[in-house]
Amino acid sequence: MAQQEEITPPEHRTTTVEQGPFCLARCTCGWRGPARRARSLARSDVENHLTAVQ
Numbered sequence: 001m002a003q004q005e006e007i008t009p010p011e012h013r014t015t016t017v018e019q020g021p022f023c024l025a026r027c028t029c030g031w032r033g034p035a036r037r038a039r040s041l042a043r044s045d046v047e048n049h050l051t052a053v054q
Contacts, residue, residue, distance in 0.1 A: 012053060014046045025049070 013028040016039060023042040025033035033045035 012050060014050065016042045016046070029053070 011028070015026050017024050017026060019035070021037060022035040023037070023039045024035050025042045025045040027046070027049060031049055033042060033049065036042045036045070
């Protein structure tokens with residue numbers, strides 16, 4: 001019988017990136033938040049993403 005390897009999810013590292021007048025939230029898992037005009041909203045998107053993946 002083959003040995004099963006336990007797969008652990010990748011670590012989530014988030015950033016916010018400014019593109020012109022917009023701020024976007026991104027994660028190393030490939031997730032991207034919507035473009036926001038307020039940095040605080042982009043940071044809230046990051047918090048919501050991290051809460052959802054736990």
